[in-house]
Structures are given as C-alpha cells and as structure tokens.
Amino acid sequence: MLITGCFSDKTGSYSRIMIKHLLALSFYLLLLTPVSAQNPVADSLERAIRTGVAKDTNLVNALNRLSINFWYKDTEKAYQYTREALDEAKRINFRRGLAVSNNLMGVVFDIKSEYDSALFYYQQSVKYSKETGYLKILASAYNNIGMVHKNRGNYSMAIKTYYDALRIFEKQKEDKNIGNTYDNLGLVYYDMKQYRSSLEFHLKSLKIREKIQDKYGIGASYTNLGLTWSEMNDKEKALDYYLRSLRIKEELGDKYGLGILLNNLAVIYMEKKDYKKALDMYKRSARYHREVEDFNGLIYTYINTSMAYLRTKEYAKAEAMIDSARIIADDIKSVSRMAKVYAAYAMLYGQSGNYFKAYKSHLILDSLNDSLYSENMSRSTTEMRELYETEKKEVEIALLQKENIIKNLEISQQKNRNRNQLLIAAILLLISVSGITLWYIRSKYRLRVEAEHEKRLLQKEAYTAVVNAEEGERKRIAMELHDGLGQLLSAARLNVSVLEDVAGDEDKEVVENAEALIDQAITDLRNISHNLMPSALIRLGLVPALNDMAAKINSSKQLKVIIHTSGIEQRLPGDFEIALYRVVQEAVNNILKHAGASTININLYKEEETLKLDIADDGKGMPENAVKNSKGIGWEDIRSRVSLFNGNMKLYSDPGTGTRININFSKLSYEQ
Numbered sequence: 001m002l003i004t005g006c007f008s009d010k011t012g013s014y015s016r017i018m019i020k021h022l023l024a025l026s027f028y029l030l031l032l033t034p035v036s037a038q039n040p041v042a043d044s045l046e047r048a049i050r051t052g053v054a055k056d057t058n059l060v061n062a063l064n065r066l067s068i069n070f071w072y073k074d075t076e077k078a079y080q081y082t083r084e085a086l087d088e089a090k091r092i093n094f095r096r097g098l099a100v101s102n103n104l105m106g107v108v109f110d111i112k113s114e115y116d117s118a119l120f121y122y123q124q125s126v127k128y129s130k131e132t133g134y135l136k137i138l139a140s141a142y143n144n145i146g147m148v149h150k151n152r153g154n155y156s157m158a159i160k161t162y163y164d165a166l167r168i169f170e171k172q173k174e175d176k177n178i179g180n181t182y183d184n185l186g187l188v189y190y191d192m193k194q195y196r197s198s199l200e201f202h203l204k205s206l207k208i209r210e211k212i213q214d215k216y217g218i219g220a221s222y223t224n225l226g227l228t229w230s231e232m233n234d235k236e237k238a239l240d241y242y243l244r245s246l247r248i249k250e251e252l253g254d255k256y257g258l259g260i261l262l263n264n265l266a267v268i269y270m271e272k273k274d275y276k277k278a279l280d281m282y283k284r285s286a287r288y289h290r291e292v293e294d295f296n297g298l299i300y301t302y303i304n305t306s307m308a309y310l311r312t313k314e315y316a317k318a319e320a321m322i323d324s325a326r327i328i329a330d331d332i333k334s335v336s337r338m339a340k341v342y343a344a345y346a347m348l349y350g351q352s353g354n355y356f357k358a359y360k361s362h363l364i365l366d367s368l369n370d371s372l373y374s375e376n377m378s379r380s381t382t383e384m385r386e387l388y389e390t391e392k393k394e395v396e397i398a399l400l401q402k403e404n405i406i407k408n409l410e411i412s413q414q415k416n417r418n419r420n421q422l423l424i425a426a427i428l429l430l431i432s433v434s435g436i437t438l439w440y441i442r443s444k445y446r447l448r449v450e451a452e453h454e455k456r457l458l459q460k461e462a463y464t465a466v467v468n469a470e471e472g473e474r475k476r477i478a479m480e481l482h483d484g485l486g487q488l489l490s491a492a493r494l495n496v497s498v499l500e501d502v503a504g505d506e507d508k509e510v511v512e513n514a515e516a517l518i519d520q521a522i523t524d525l526r527n528i529s530h531n532l533m534p535s536a537l538i539r540l541g542l543v544p545a546l547n548d549m550a551a552k553i554n555s556s557k558q559l560k561v562i563i564h565t566s567g568i569e570q571r572l573p574g575d576f577e578i579a580l581y582r583v584v585q586e587a588v589n590n591i592l593k594h595a596g597a598s599t600i601n602i603n604l605y606k607e608e609e610t611l612k613l614d615i616a617d618d619g620k621g622m623p624e625n626a627v628k629n630s631k632g633i634g635w636e637d638i639r640s641r642v643s644l645f646n647g648n649m650k651l652y653s654d655p656g657t658g659t660r661i662n663i664n665f666s667k668l669s670y671e672q
Helices: 040-051 056-068 075-091 095-111 115-132 135-151 155-172 175-191 195-211 215-231 235-252 255-271 275-291 295-311 315-331 335-352 355-377 381-502 505-532 535-539 542-554 574-595 634-644 667-671
Strands: 009-011 023-025 560-566 599-607 610-617 648-653 659-666
Touching: 040 056, 056 075, 056 095, 075 095, 095 115, 095 135, 115 135, 135 155, 135 175, 155 175, 175 195, 175 215, 195 215, 215 235, 215 255, 235 255, 255 275, 255 295, 275 295, 295 315, 295 335, 315 335, 335 355, 355 381, 381 505, 535 542, 535 574, 542 560, 542 574, 542 599, 574 599, 574 610, 574 634, 574 659, 634 648
Parallel strands: 560 599
Antiparallel strands: 009 023, 599 610, 610 659, 648 659
C-alpha cells in the first residue's frame, strides 16, 4: 500500500500591478485514490474486521486500507481506524505494518493541517521503512515530508526530500509515482517563482501520466500547467488547461480538485473584471474546501474573495474574509500562509486609505518574510540530530580502538620494564647532568622569547581592537540601513502604489516605473545591508551564513560553491564566527577574481579537539611565492584573522593544479 501527498497553494497573477496579489491554488494528488463510499471492497473490509475474520497482519492491512476511505468524508473515523492499525501492528511487532500505518497517520494530520504531528508520523514511517527495506513506503514518506516542508515555505528541504523519493521510484521503475514526484517538484519551483523550471517538471509529469493513462493525475497536471501559464502571462493557454482539467474533475466527481480549480478559474474572471462570476466561483470553491476539510485551500480562497471585494470597493467584506483566513493560518501555525494574509491586509488598508494600518501590516509582513528566509537557510533539526548521533558513535568506536591498542602496548612494555631499570637509571643520570647545562642556555633563550611574545600580544590586542571596531561599525550601519532607510523606502513604495487608482492612462507607466525603481532600491539596500553584516550570521550562526553565501554565488550559475560541515553541534563564539566568515569571504573573493575556477569546496569540521577549515578550488593555481610577493591586503587580512585566534594556516598550490588553504584551530584558541 503506497500513500503520498503533493498539496500546494499558489500565488496567481492579476493583470498589471494590482492583480499580482490575487491567489490561486494547485492540486493535491494522492498516489492511492480513496475507495468510494459504496465500494463493495470497503464493505467487505468492514465486515472482515467486525466479524474477526481479519487477524494479525491481515487485520493491520484491512484497517489501513479502510482508513483511506474516510480521509475526506470523516477525518476522525480515518484517525480511529489508523490508530487501531498502529496499536495492532505494535502488539504483534509487524514492522512493515508500522511503516504503512505511520505514513497513513501522517496523511490524516496533514489533511487536518496539523503539520507538527504529520511530520512526526512521517519520520516514524521513514524509520520503520528503512529497517524493513520497504522502499515504496520509504519513498512515499519522503514525498509526504517534502509536502510538509513545502507548505511551511521550507523549499530547500522540500526539494531535497522529493529527490530522495524520486531516486527510489526511478530504481523501482514506478512510472505513476515518478510522475507524481515531478509534479511535486514543479509545485515547489512555482512557489519559488521559478516558473520555467516549474513548467518543465509539470510537462514531464503530464507526459508520464498520459503514457500510463492516469486520468486523475492528468487532471492535476492540467490544473498546475494552467496555473503556471497564468503566472507567465499567457492567459489563453492557462484557460485552455483549466477547462481541460474541469472536464476531467467533473467526470471523476473530484471535490478537492474542483475546489482548487474553481479558485484558479476565478482568477481569470478577475482579470476580465467579471467580479460577479469570480465571486460565485470563489464561494463554490470555499464550499468544496470546507467539505473536504482543506484548510490550506480555504485560506487562499478567503484571501482571493477579499481581493474581489476590494475591487468592488466593499472594504468591510474584504476585511472580514482576510480575518477568517488569518484565524485559520494561526491555527495551523503556518508562517508562509500568515505572510500572504498580511500581504492582503497591507493591500486592503492601502487602497481603503487606512495608511497607518497598511504600514503596520507591511512591518509584520517584512518580519514574517525574514522568518521564512531564516527557516529556509537553516538545516532540519532532525537531520542535524541524526548526523550528530552517527558521528558521535563513530568517534566512540575510534576511541575504543585506540584504547585497546594502548592497553596492548602497556602490557608489552611492562614485560621489558624490569630488565631496563638499570639502563633507565643511567640515562636519568646523564639527563640530569645535561639538564643543568641546558637550563643555563634555555634561561637566556626564554627571556628573549618572552620579550618577543609580549610584543606579539600587544600587536594582537591592537589588531583585535581594530577588527572589533570595524565589525561593530559594519553591524551598526547594516541595522540603520535595514531598519531606517528600508522602512522609509517601504513607506514610499506604499504611497506611490496609491497613485495607481487615481492616475490617468498616460501616467500609469510613470507610476509603474517609479514602483519598479523603489522595489529595486529596496532590493539593493537589503543586499548592501547583508554584505555589511549577514543577518544569517548574527541570528543563526556561521554554518547557515556560509550556506547563504554559497546559495547567492550558485544562483549566478557561473561558479559552484559546495559547503560541507560536520561535528559542529552548537554555535561558536560570536567574534570567532565573524572572523571565520570573513576569512572564507576573502578567500572566495580572491578565487572569483584570480583563479578562473568552476568549483569551490569549503569544508568546516571538527576532528577531536581541533576545528579545521579547508578551502579548495579547481582553478589555474598560483606560481611559487605568489602569496609572499603579493602586494594586496587580502592575504594579509586572512593571515591576521587566523593569527588572532592562534590558528595555523597552510597554502598548497601549483600552476594548473588549483589552490587549497588549510586552517586549523585548537579548542583553546576559540573557546578561551
């Protein structure tokens, strides 16, 4: 039995500026379609369970299969059947049954939009699937975990788990599930506004579904293709795909899909300014969403309905619809959906003239967007914990092996110790005589070393003060740019947007250009602020900040930066994190300017008590003594920051072989 979900909600497009805030929905597809209410198979399952014919593993399978029938008709009954299956599987230690039951329980909570519970059961399913080698359920659980991350706006983790599922499906040659996973990836790229990539995955999915004649899946692909073409401003193609999907969904009686599709069709009518027809479709869509308890779809339908009321200047009705969406988003604890709610509030208050509330809504929206950004840059807590436990066990095994070697050596040495006592005494006498001589020599040498050490300490303190002052000033300027000038630009953007409704046709282009310029200014300001002092470094620490740096460079597709980290379970001291970040930043800048490389590998890891940083590229390398003869301040800055924490740096490079920098810090160096 294989269950997976690919639920998503989407931001559609108005024509021109205003309509860009309208929302649309994509399709939730299950790899196993629920049994119909009057299905004789469902009746026979209930009879087998009630009469006791189904026992042990057969009882677990029957309960699991029957629970699917009630996912959208009676979620509580679906929960009860799945709970019974879990209890029975535990009682008889049926591990494969536990894999399936946990996966199904995750789907039940997913439908109820209780994502924390859903994620817990999906992860339990992964655990039991791996134990039993149940690859179909393992891939299904990965797909479902990807869906949860996507619904929460954690797109990097969603893509990772979808590809984990895809690799298994491709090995198993599961065409239907491969098509579904392609569709899921298309939905994630849609949310990330990478519409060309989204279109590519949806077309690949449709090709597979048409090949295997998966009518249910074809309808889903039509919906998602219509949605993507709508965002790419080809409304005719969008409408064509929507109407194809509508015919299939009406034929199948698919309430879930109809709720989503009517929402998307309403977007088209909004663009045609047929608000009466759009409102009618939104109401029908909301009814379908409520019937199947699709709270995510309901949030977006409420927001879309508010946009229709906004266009007809019925502000009170618009606000009531957004209030309803906010209550649901708060219940399901979704930051990404709450961000869309406050975007709708900002638009409503801006157009209705309540500029103070519009400004407050923009501030909340900025805060939510910052939270989403931080979440996407952070690694999964569960993944980090598992990685830590694995590495911890490996270290313990290595230590035990070393201890056994040491014990064997001690036994061997003990056998020879008695025979060598006289020799040792003679050696000790010789050492004593030599020691007196060496003491006199070393005394003079120590005085000279202490003087040199004192000089280095003074230089180090001076450099530390300069670096701390510089970093503090960077942080202050970054905060002032973000909190001061950034808010002023947001307010300016809001004021300019008000001119859209009052400007004549000849002035609209000027207003749109002004908005575009302000948007670009806000983006540039955020980039400058981030370069001065990355927010990920201050809030989340060194590892997320390095991943953020790599993501920005990789987005240019001119060079690939790969980050590997291990053994870093908690944040390092703040000044040490900043110093390491600047070292990496300066080294990467040197590579970008001079190396002509295509790949940069950055490894940050702990080996016992030593923190190691390796930076390597596949560029043209450097001639001998190039660093010593360099007149630039980049290498000097790297050496100074490494020396600040008593680090040890080595450089390996030859022409044509690339360059590698190896830096080591002892624990005492950065935790003192």
